[in-house]
Amino acid sequence: MPIRPHQVQAVPKPLVEGLEKLREDLTIPEDFSVEVHDAALHAARYPRLPELDRTDLEFVTIDPEGSRDLDQAVFIETSGSGYIVWYAIADVAAFVSPGDPLDLEAHIRGQTLYGPHKRTPLHPPELSEDAASLLENETRPAVLWRITLDEKGHQTARTVRRALVRSRAQYTYREVQDALDRGTASEPLQLLKTVGLLREHIEHERGGVSLQIPEQEVETSNGEWHIVHRSALPIEGWNAQISLLTGMAAADIMLDARVGLLRTLPPADAASLRTLRETAKALRIDWPPDMDYPEFVRTLDPQRPDHAAMLYSCTLLFRGAGYLAFNGQRPDNAQHAALATHYAHVTAPLRRLVDRYAGEVCLAVCAGEPVPEWVATALAQLPREMESSNRKASAYERGIVNMVETFMLSPHVGKEFTGTVVEVDETGEKGRFIIRNPAVEAGIRGVDLPFGQEIRVRLVDADLRNGQSRFELVCSEAVLSATADC
Template sequence: MPRRHLRMTGPADTPLRASLCELRTELGLPDDFPAEVLAEAAQAAKNPAVSAHEDATDLPFLTIDPPTSTDLDQAMHLERRRHGYRVHYAIADVAAFVRPGGALDTEAHRRVTTLYFPDGKVPLHPTLLSEGAASLLPGQTRPAALWRIDLDAEGGVVATSVRRALVRSRAKLDYAGVQRQIDTGTAEESLALLRDIGRLREEQEVVRGGISLNVPEQEIVAHDGTYGLEFRAPLPADGWNAQLSLLTGMAAAHLMAETGTGILRTLPVAPDGAVARLRRSADALRIDWPHHVPYAQVVRSLDPRRADHAAFLQECTTLLRGAGYTVFDHGELPTPAVHAAVADLYTHCTAPLRRLVDRYAAELCLAAVAEHDPPEWVLAALPGLPKEMADGTRRANTVERECVDLVEAALLKDRIGEIFDAYVVDVADQEPTTGTVHIDDPAVVARIDGGDTKLPLGERLRVRLTQAAPGSSKVLFAPA
């Protein structure tokens, strides 16, 4: 998962936007799609392959995304059953628009994933599709892979199926609006059930030993004609919605495991040294972590609105490093097969507009339920997907890291020499005089060079800004 999210919620100054544009060029990212890709996308938008799709437009779906999002991968409809719940989860059917081996397909394999910048994105597919004909926009009939997952009264899975269907979203909602409707009791039943099912799935996560990190986002916000950085703690609705995506990813992984062919998202268990290091940071931050209490339980007790807890949550992401994609065939699951943070078999299948592998996972699951072999184009591409996704993930992480560095440097370039209150959230093992500090105001996580002084991991420290220059030098602090 990304270490830090960064997004603009208000206008930023022109120099920052210009620097972000220059960054795209420096990283060699594509500026636009080739003409033949756009032509194929235009044709596909007019004539998607939907002859095999059932009509499910009677289900009143809704989507929950950030307010400005238009590449909508998922839509939901939730029902109460006699002894539990039914989750209808519609995922955009990208395969209805992308012809295997065609120009669109080739370009998607080149890009692998949508790359997000604070002021925009470099999309996986042309926006004519990803924000138009293939997106689950409200009031539009769209092809989808429609999941139906039945849960018992405790939120456990009792039945899973997926089929191709035409769906129609009735409403595009955002997290703040959803939280407000649920809190005030004004949400209709299908939306109100998001809280009930979300909480049950969170309880199931506890039983499994899984963990979801509520890491605060960094937001670029307008301030008196300029901009600043702030942390935004996720809402409960963010977590409930994420639980439905996790539920579907686990259901998909188990379907593939039953048929013996698939691709999993895996994560090894963190080594003891990493956990011990995190425990030292928790001790220094005065976060209560008794030795008999599991790491996951401690994380669930944290409040991301508190500066010390937010700092610790940022460091918790270090235990999630090492995730990858693993293909299996002939019924032999890989080792490890489980995603350590999910604590179950898991795959990516809910974001095909933004991530290449999800299109293939959907096809494998559709074939599994229909009890026929996966398409040849899926089987042919499957062995190469882990490397393609690894390369794409590295590129996305580079974009994220460079964007954060650039924005923080732009924010702080006129404040060199100032002193800030910080937490030391990381110290290099081989060089304990260097590390990372977390500053709450402004919301910055940056490097620190202690010179001849060993840095106190997890403790508060007064630090001085020594350098910050967008495009040339990263933000750097020193002990004050």
């Protein structure tokens, strides 16, 4: 299940020790060195600014509430019967030089790590939350994408170059969604919805899949911490389509030039698809023989417990995402299976190391220049660096949620809960279940665990220091349906 821990305030004292132990176990740094901070301050004063000025374009940013590391700004306009998508990406290379302290530290970190009590950024906040961030009403150097689309949303041309830009406003997803729902959104924001819907339709036609699984989020209310399940707003999907469109354009540019770095995901094998169909049958979910996998996924409602269990199982098909570097020849088997096309990460360079390098390749190719030597030299090592960073990020996020879950549950040792089984191993005796309220996911052992059905469990232990909660099975749905008291 996706995990999204957000930075919140007032960390309860019992959690501090566990969170700090988690960071220590994963060797997550507390701060940047004096040398790196000094380099960031110097870079912020003396950036390499482009000659092209496109501050006339009415960019806006759309991010979660409280965000300061703003990678992307968007502006969409009509062009005849089609559209022009302008997408400005923070130009990290305007501040970071190959081999300088900022660059070396970024290679060690790989990406920004988000926790509910603190953020561990890829770059010092002097850059990531200030000088390089596309903040409202600030002129910034950017990597500026211009992508033209026809009336149906298909890409017809793309190019990228450096330019100065200025964001007119910093919006939250909720603000934009509310404006669109009320009919008061500006024309560019209305076009964002239009283009987003067109691109979603193209994704469906292409056979791409977006799993709409409610995310676990850490939040606070009245000084208390909670884990909640949150479904994405429609605007988040439409906004994501612009990032995906740009990543696909970047992949095409690099593939044509036979040099670059792709984000890849292997396709599901036939045996896994057969297993998934058996899973649907076990959950009593209709999956007609002539309906393909992407179409089936779009019929699932994440708010239904049996459908949520099915969506959770679908994630097992698409594991093994990675990066593929190439230089000199066009690679085979380089698609992203979930997107059903080629794709590259280029839209989040403030938060992810690899994006800066892929962006530089595209800039060079579009300018008709050789790829910089510092980029070409680093390509081969980046997949390994990002794999290591992704493992750490996943362990950190999962550890945080486990810690907060355990904290919430600790006063309730001995209490019984009702949950839905969302995963069962081949023996049928080990699996995972989800409790809706509080929003908790945990492991369970039992005999013939009923996949996709409700079980009654008892909390027997909550170890806050290690973020581990232990449950025991009380009874399953068959018993629950026979008697209200098991």
